[in-house]
Amino acid sequence: MFKKEIVRGAISISVGVVIWEILTRLLLENELLIPPPSSVLRTFWTLAASGKLNKHFEATLIEFAYGFSTACTLGIIIGYFMGMYKWFDEIMDPWIATLYSIPVIAIVPLIIIWFGIGMLSKIIVVFKITVVAIILNTAAGIKNLDPVWLELAQSLRLTGWQTTYKIRFPGALPYIITGMRLGVGRALLAVVVAELMASNAGLGYLLRDSSETWDSPKLFVTVILLAVIGLVSFNLIKRLEQRMAPWRQSAEWSSEA
Amino acid sequence: MEALTRNLNSTILRVGSVLAGLVFWHFLATTVINDTTFLVSPIVVVATGYEMLFVNGELYPHLFASSWIFFYGFLLAIVAGVPLGFLMALSQIVRDYVNPWMTTLYTTPRIAFAPVLLLWFGVGGGAKVSIVFLGCVFPILINSYYGMRVVNREYVELARSFRLNSRALFFKILLPASVPFVLAGVRLAIGRGLTGVAIAEWFGATEGLGYLIFFAGQTLNIPTLFVGVAVFAALGIFGFEVVRRVEAYATPWKTDARGS
Amino acid sequence: MAGPVLELRNLNKEIPRPGGDPFIIFKNINLTVRDGEFVSIVGPSGCGKTTLLRVINGLMPHSGGQILIDGKSAEEVNQELLMGFVFQGASLLPWRTSLKNVLLGVEGRGQNAKDTEQRARKHLELVGLSGFENYYPHQLSGGMQQRVNLARALAVNPRILLMDEPFAALDAQTRNFMQLELLRIWRETRKTVIFVTHMIAEAILLSDRVVVFTHRPGTVRSEFQVPLPRPRTMDIKSDPRFLDLENVVWKQIEEEVNAAGGFAKL
């Protein structure tokens, strides 16, 4: 019926959850250290019903969406010009390398000082962390285009604009998507970190709030929710990548997320 | 000659770009913004860095504290990640049972685990090291797994045609074929580990580079904040370079130098 | 006279297909190879030549029939290293130098390390690569890589050498050189060789006997003794006997290709 690995995966997860429930019920007096899954579930229900969860979830989602879409737009444009013009590449390269080598977490305090504790600082954080991978991958995609395609475009007397959107852009698309995928996982991390450090809404805020009030069921709800978001967005992007560029072995999910 | 001009041009563009940026930054800080709790000139940043490094040595305790945490977490990640990755590659059963857990842990933003780990370990070294460990272990584990998984079928066939036993198959074919992948994972792990250090030190540390940065942020000490960020970046670049060297040494077949 | 080195009796290979008839790769193959003989197998692409070599080498089970090596069933002697396989791609391990690649099959088999290394060096010399011991595969040309490949297979002192289109990926000129080199090496080692190729002239130039396969499911269609004296040079390609044989074999292959529905169907 089902594939063997799916069955085994399901067994593995359910056994894990059952052991967790039994151990926490048997061994622990209070639920501070690890709450049993049943109480995590109950807390989830209460939080969801009160609309709180929704509010924080929405805040994080909006920050993510704004930051990511800006990064895609600007990243593709900058990357395109870097791939097209050597001089532009030379000018941008040292700055991008610098930006790339700074761990986001380290620069979050600075961003918060500059852009405040509201949504804007989180959007900037998401932007910062996603844009570099998109720029670099777009530029690589444009640079690595098979010259034969460009000759083909020339022989068909395509205009510069036609060459861009019929040849260069589709040719570079697989790279661009890879760049986006690399950004997504890290952006989620970064936005949560920024919310954790200074904010009044978002899943990161919830994380801090529950850990400061020693509310472990709530903490676990947040952690599991973040795990689910991570899993879903990761798989969505992987699907997208397989659809848009099926010729690329997308088994290399190893590289980064 | 032409190549020389091109190189020269490239250098001029790069240096010019950096200089122009620095000058712009300087004027932005000194004339437009003129608020040292918001932005300071790069000159001030360099001076502060010099002071912390060579005059009062303020940086070193933080550097050492962070380095130890990084080192332990990173080492543990290699020790645990590489064998488990290989095991997953070699055994379908292990793979099927471990995979759902691994994927879940891997795709969860690591910061989410930090409060849980603190809850378990307290704010001592254990929590910090495990946060770094969690950051480092997945790229290493996944690359080890993947590297051994995709070993060219031809090589395996070759080993069989030479009647190598499974030990020889592992040590002569599978292991060396995976080395570049493992090292790529280690390279990725450096950045993750440094992020982990910062996260760990944000939660109730009293020293370390992460602490330095967050404290500077809270007290609006912009020069120190910039120095801390720069040191983090430098550590990342340094770690990358070390792994690159190790790579060149451990996988000589990937370099272009002629054999002796 | 000693018996044959290799005997295939009614050898079949099929791949089961879920919910359908099995996919027959080759069937009813009967072939006898004498000690020291050089036999080529030619046939349209996809007729199962590579699969046959892999089955003979025990990399894949057969589905019926018998393989006898020196009169003993292959299953019985399968664990031993009796055959050297020269793969189509050079399949050199990129992390091993030429010398280490040649050592792959011989090291760690109980002999002393010095002797095995000596042995590997000797074989590199045999294929004309002394001085390249410490080169990595990517530093070698395609022809040199195939030489290492050959040395690696020979170094295990195999009873039978199996070669799967070893020169197909080389440019025409290098291929000619390599064919002459193989003739020389064969003269010096007198190995029993089974050589798979789709190039008729190559088969005739090298072999004592040429075996022509039908299209898939492949089986022996005909065999030709090559009536040409050794040692051979490239000049032999203009010998009328060479040309006649080439013509006859080509006609047969052409028929097989047409019977399979033309080249487009292969």
Ligand SMILES: Nc1ncnc2c1ncn2[C@@H]1O[C@H](COP(=O)(O)OP(=O)(O)O)[C@@H](O)[C@H]1O
């Ligand atoms: N393991 C396998 N499973 C299914 N089909 C196979 C397998 N190995 C080979 N074949 C098929 O058998 C046929 C013969 O392959 P091969 O022996 O490589 O032919 P040749 O070397 O003569 O060109 C091909 O159609 C190939 O696709």
Ligand SMILES: [Mg+2]
């Ligand atoms: Mg073949």
